[in-house]
Amino acid sequence: MSFTQTLMPQYRDADADGLIGIRGSMRYFQDIHTWYFHSINKGNDVLPEAYGAGWIYTRFHVKLMQKMDYSGPVKLTSWMEPYRQPVLVNMNMTIEQGGKMMACGKIESCVFSLTRQRPLRLSAIEFPEDFAEETDNDIPGFIGLEKTAEGMEERYQRTVRVSDLDKMGHMTNLRYIEMFQDAHGSQFWKTLNPTEMEISFLSQCREGETLSVRSKADGNTVHLAAVHADGTLASVAAFY
Numbered sequence: 238m239s240f241t242q243t244l245m246p247q248y249r250d251a252d253a254d255g256l257i258g259i260r261g262s263m264r265y266f267q268d269i270h271t272w273y274f275h276s277i278n279k280g281n282d283v284l285p286e287a288y289g290a291g292w293i294y295t296r297f298h299v300k301l302m303q304k305m306d307y308s309g310p311v312k313l314t315s316w317m318e319p320y321r322q323p324v325l326v327n328m329n330m331t332i333e334q335g336g337k338m339m340a341c342g343k344i345e346s347c348v349f350s351l352t353r354q355r356p357l358r359l360s361a362i363e364f365p366e367d368f369a370e371e372t373d374n375d376i377p378g379f380i381g382l383e384k385t386a387e388g389m390e391e392r393y394q395r396t397v398r399v400s401d402l403d404k405m406g407h408m409t410n411l412r413y414i415e416m417f418q419d420a421h422g423s424q425f426w427k428t429l430n431p432t433e434m435e436i437s438f439l440s441q442c443r444e445g446e447t448l449s450v451r452s453k454a455d456g457n458t459v460h461l462a463a464v465h466a467d468g469t470l471a472s473v474a475a476f477y
Contacts (some may be wrong), residue, residue, distance in 0.1 A: 239316035240273040257302035262340040271314040296345040317369040386462035389451035392420040407441040431476035
């Protein structure tokens with residue numbers, strides 16, 4: 238079954254041009270995911286206390302058709318794809334404004350044990366078995382990012398602070414897109430003008446640690462990585 242929520246666009250989600258683009262769309266994706274699972278009592282507001290677990294996002298893919306303004310509400314819709322493995326699940330997302338599709342994409346996520354620090358089957362949280370649905374759509378699939386920072390140049394270092402943290406105790410996924418966008422100046426992004434983005438989260442980032450933020454440009458695509466002090470990858474992304 239699908240879930241729909243309508244809200245007014247918020248200026249706080251806007252890019253430097255005042256309109257809502259890829260970054261704001263990713264925020265709306267996480268909003269609708271949160272509201273959807275809250276509606277069946279399986280959200281991160283409940284799972285840590287009830288099951289010692291919580292949802293962790295492993296990938297986002299955002300495709301932007303048109304930036305959103307403030308002329309009217311946006312309609313967010315989400316539904317879960319049928320899952321063929323017991324851990325990772327995909328949620329489809331659409332954003333409409335004025336009857337037009339403005340953005341769409343996917344979230345890949347899993348339920349994660351806070352004590353054992355590993356993914357759990359959905360049955361561990363008594364997730365409803367009839368929740369997913371098969372629906373024809375034009376939402377692009379994940380492109381599958383190369384998990385490497387090879388050939389990338391360090392742009393700056395980013396220390397995880399208390400305002401970055403979420404209920405799971407790590408840096409919230411929404412901070413990563415801002416971290417990666419800060420790797421380049423506004424003129425770079427105006428020239429690239431990306432309409433699609435994919436980001437993969439590979440390991441958790443904790444309060445107080447410093448990440449190396451790196452990038453390399455390849456034609457109309459910029460590849461980015463966040464690297465822990467020990468050289469392991471925290472996240473990779475591509476804007477194109």
